Amino acid sequence: MSQSSLSAPQRASLLEQCAALDTASLSDALDSLGIDAGLLGIVQQVPGTRFVGVAFTVLYEPVSQNEGFKNAANYIDDVPPGSVVVSSNAGRLDATVWGDILTHVALSRNIRGTVIDGAARDIDTVTRLNYPLFSRGRFMQSGKNRVQLKATQVPVQISGVTINPGDLIVGDASGCLVIPIDQAEQVISRAISVEKTERDIIESVAQGLSLAEARRLHRYDQPWLAAEAKTPSAA
Known part of the structure; x- marks a missing residue:
């Protein structure tokens, strides 16, 4: 999606979603795309x-x-x-x-x-x-x-x-x-998944799992993917 193809409402939506994310999760999402x-x-x-x-x-x-x-x-x-x-x-x-x-x-x-x-x-x-x-x-x-x-x-x-x-x-x-504006939608989507994965891990540890178990359960090795897209752990 190029800058010229973005409508004002689309750009506003991306900015609004970004405002709820931190640079750490956005960085992980960018890393997952090799950016x-x-x-x-x-x-x-x-x-x-x-x-x-x-x-x-x-x-x-x-x-x-x-x-x-x-x-x-x-x-x-x-x-x-x-x-x-x-x-x-x-x-x-x-x-x-x-x-x-x-x-x-x-x-x-x-x-x-x-x-x-x-x-x-x-x-x-x-x-x-x-x-x-x-x-x-x-x-x-x-x-x-x-x-x-x-x-x-x-x-x-x-x-x-x-x-x-x-x-x-x-x-x-x-x-x-x-x-990059032409990859912003995908980056933001992945950053949202990163933050959800990390919240799930923290909650699982609070409920009694070890960190290793929680990371394996929620696939910390694939945090940028939505839950349904993650490959099940072999462990």
Whole structure:
């Protein structure tokens, strides 16, 4: 299912289902399909925040300081509500591409969160506003004379993972991952099964089974499959 073939209600349904899932179960589902999707090194900067949204991608490139001020952030005027801003600054930690002003604008535009392969600043403000910001680091030095906007809504890479405009992005305390939009329905279905399998195992242990018995009973080796699709255990 391509991005263009998704209707607005279909996309809204996928986002709603994703909102009830954590990155751990989604990661297991993605693993079962052989999809590398975790953005290694991108971490939650405001404890307790999470997001689920549609990727709006932003690509930066470095400039020489003697080139003067660059308008590197006006792209935010074009970000649709419900999006997650995904900014690639090539992991650079000495030139921030997010701060106080962008946080206020994002909240006023119903932008759901921000992912930065690089650094952000004004973390006190971001924390006070409880804005879901995920980045590789934090630093105070501005990027406005050090980087410039190269492109928006193009594929970007973070930690070797490609994020395309329109992909689903999920972030929580465990980290951040991308779900390719054309595989989102299958990934979410499998993640729901993963979470059910784990709940069943926990409940069986609470009722007296050993962990080994509970895992075997509920086929922990196949947690992403619905119960009726699991191969019976040989044990």
